[in-house]
Amino acid sequence: MxxxxxxxxxxxxxxxxxxxxxxxxxxxxxxxDVAPAGNTVNLxxxxxxxxxxxTEAGVSxxxxxNSGGSSPKIISxxxxxxxxxxxxxxxxxxxxxxxxxxxxxxxSVNFIERGxxxxxxxxxxAKTLTRIxxxxxxxxxxxxxxxxxxxxxxxxxxxxxxxxxxxxxxTATSSGxxxxxxxxxxxxxxxxxxxxxxSGVNGSVVSLGRIDGTHFTTLFTTPLVSLRVxxxxxxxxxxxxxxxxxxxxxxxxxxxxxxxxxxxxxxGLVALASPLGKWVLVSYARNNTMQMExxxxxxxxxxxxxxxxxxxxxxxxxxxxxxxxxxxxxPSLNFNYPDDWYQGAVQFSDRIWKIEVPGRYAKLVxxxxxxxxxxxxxxxxxxxxxxxxxxxxxKNDGSLWSYSF
Numbered sequence: 001m002x003x004x005x006x007x008x009x010x011x012x013x014x015x016x017x018x019x020x021x022x023x024x025x026x027x028x029x030x031x032x033d034v035a036p037a038g039n040t041v042n043l044x045x046x047x048x049x050x051x052x053x054x055t056e057a058g059v060s061x062x063x064x065x066n067s068g069g070s071s072p073k074i075i076s077x078x079x080x081x082x083x084x085x086x087x088x089x090x091x092x093x094x095x096x097x098x099x100x101x102x103x104x105x106x107x108s109v110n111f112i113e114r115g116x117x118x119x120x121x122x123x124x125x126a127k128t129l130t131r132i133x134x135x136x137x138x139x140x141x142x143x144x145x146x147x148x149x150x151x152x153x154x155x156x157x158x159x160x161x162x163x164x165x166x167x168x169x170x171t172a173t174s175s176g177x178x179x180x181x182x183x184x185x186x187x188x189x190x191x192x193x194x195x196x197x198x199s200g201v202n203g204s205v206v207s208l209g210r211i212d213g214t215h216f217t218t219l220f221t222t223p224l225v226s227l228r229v230x231x232x233x234x235x236x237x238x239x240x241x242x243x244x245x246x247x248x249x250x251x252x253x254x255x256x257x258x259x260x261x262x263x264x265x266x267x268g269l270v271a272l273a274s275p276l277g278k279w280v281l282v283s284y285a286r287n288n289t290m291q292m293e294x295x296x297x298x299x300x301x302x303x304x305x306x307x308x309x310x311x312x313x314x315x316x317x318x319x320x321x322x323x324x325x326x327x328x329x330x331p332s333l334n335f336n337y338p339d340d341w342y343q344g345a346v347q348f349s350d351r352i353w354k355i356e357v358p359g360r361y362a363k364l365v366x367x368x369x370x371x372x373x374x375x376x377x378x379x380x381x382x383x384x385x386x387x388x389x390x391x392x393x394x395k396n397d398g399s400l401w402s403y404s405f
Contacts, residue, residue, distance in 0.1 A: 072122065072129050078404045079371050082122045082129065082391075086398025088112040089380040090143035090152065093391050096123075107384040109391050110149040110172060111400055112140060117154075119172050124389050124402055133174040143170075144189040146211055153180070153187055153194065167196075169213060178213045188230040195219075195237070197229045206237065206254075220258030232297065233277015240264075240271045245285045245336035253280070253297055263295045264302070268338055270311040273297075274320040279357065281323060283311040288333045294357065307353055307362050310338045315381040315390070321357055324365070324390050326350035326378025347396055349375035352403065365390075366403055376401070 073081040091111035109122040110132075117137030122129045143152040151171045158164050167180040167187055180187070185204070186197035189211070196216070198205045203223040209216035224241065232238040232253060239260070240251035249269035252260045264271065266284030273280050280295040292308040295301070307327050314325040328348035331337075335346045352366040368376045377395040389404045 072127055074127065076371050079366070080124075080127060080402050082109065082400040082402055083111070083113070083120075084399055086114040087393060087400045088114050088117075088140045088143045088154070089393055090145065091380065091382055091391055091393070091400060092145035092147075092149050092152075093124075093382050093384040093389065094147075094149035095385055105386075107386070107389055108149065109382075109400070109402060110145060110152075112143050112152065112154065112170070114140065114398060117170070119152075119170070119174075121149075121172070122400075122402070124404060132172055133170075135170065135174040137168070137170060144187055146189055147191050151177075151211075153189060155184075155187070180213060185227065186229050190231045192231060192234065195229060195231060197227060199225045199227065201225075206239070219256075220254055222260070228271075230273055231277075232273035232280065233275070236277045236297070238271055238273040238280060240269060243268050243270045243338050245288075245339050249284075251280065251282060251295075261300075263297070263300060264293075266291075268336075270338060272311040272314055272316065274316045275318055276320045278320045279316075281311050281314060281316070283309065283338070285337045288336065290328075290331065290337050294360070303360060305355060305360055305362070307355070309350075310341060312338070313350070313378050313381065315383055317383060317387050318385040322387075323355040323357070324381060324383060325353050325355065326376075326381065326392065327353045347375075348377045350378045352378070352390065365405075 075081060088111065091109055094108045094110060096106045096108050106126065107124045109124065110119065112119055115138065117135065117140055118131055119133035120129060121132050137154060137156065139156045140154045141156055143154045145152045149172060151169050153167055154170045155165060155167050158166055165183045167184050169178045171177055180196065184196050185199040188195040194209045194211055196207050196209070203221060204225055204227055205221050206219045206229055207216045208219050219237070226242045227239055228242060230238045235256040237254045238251065239254055241249040243249055245268040248265060248267055250262055251264040251269060251271040252262050254260050263280060264282045266282070268285030270283045271280050277297055280297060281292065282295055283290060283292045290308040290310065292305045294303040294305060309325050309327045314323050316323055328350055331348060332346065340346045341348070351364060351368065353362050354365050355362045368374070378392045379395040381390060381392040383390050387405065389402055391400065391402045393400055
């Protein structure tokens with residue numbers, strides 16, 4: 001009897017951790033990792049905002065080329081599988097300046113290995129992979145990088161039943177680091193600073209702070225909960241309810257005074273603001289099919305798009321002129337979108353399309369079935385400011401890929 005109760009207790013703890021991971025990281029992958037219990041020597045333990053030193057365990061100041069995994073695999077002249085193993089969603093593409101007059105600028109991809117928390121850098125033109133940090137932070141669910149790639153705000157679960165959300169600034173070189181307050185519901189990073197969302201029974205509070213984790217001030221409050229928040233250009237913010245195919249969701253633009261303007265209402269709504277804040281891409285579900293539209297933030301005009309996917313499978317170009325998306329081929333009508341995709345109940349076979357905002361023209365960029373002889377389900381796409389390459393994760397196995405234009 002005692003053994004039965006013990007097994008039951010363990011099952012309840014594991015289920016609780018999985019449920020917490022789904023609700024707090026709703027953009028998640030098929031497999032949910034949580035911070036391991038017990039002896040976690042190199043795992044940071046969060047409290048308030050604290051700053052770490054550069055002498056923590058697991059720190060290496062010397063970059064190591066092609067360490068910690070297999071070398072990048074060149075699939076074609078433009079398509080490369082950067083990592084064979086899974087990486088943390090939220091990679092970034094950084095523009096590196098030319099070293100000297102005879103060299104050219106280089107785009108670099110900074111990403112975190114999911115299993116270890118080690119930070120890697122991949123040079124797109126040179127096709128070289130370097131481990132730049134071996135600080136161990138296992139169980140990371142997501143990463144929000146600073147624009148220059150110097151640090152990422154990583155999020156992972158810990159504590160009893162893995163019910164505590166930690167947000168830690170993990171530097172690319174392992175030098176220093178600091179925590180933000182625990183149990184933040186969302187975080188977004190841009191050149192303007194760090195945007196945080198804290199939610200409770202009385203509503204939500206959105207705050208803005210410096211990238212070093214200091215000088216946070218409240219931007220606005222709302223009685224709404226279960227939200228996502230992001231920047232939408234300068235002094236403007238996008239807020240929308242967490243998506244569900246069975247519930248009507250809403251997207252709002254919020255100005256610097258805290259005034260909310262509703263821009264869309266749909267079931268299964270997911271929204272993605274353009275970098276300059278001119279547009280918001282909105283995806284939603286209708287009769288088990290995916291739909292997509294553009295909202296002009298200046299006029300609130302809504303423009304339907306000729307192709308559709310889930311907005312989390314898209315990325316804007318830096319100048320707001322175009323969007324790259326993973327568009328599923330022949331998605332089944334037997335699933336609820338986007339819920340079943342987030343939960344891993346359905347997998348897509350995508351092609352990359354580019355949507356030109358002027359004229360809403362869509363053109364095919366890459367058909368994976370012709371390049372890889374397999375299928376890729378795109379998540380967490382990113383591109384550089386010069387629009388020379390697209391980087392994305394294959395949700396099927398967590399591997400990281402790049403495609404040069």
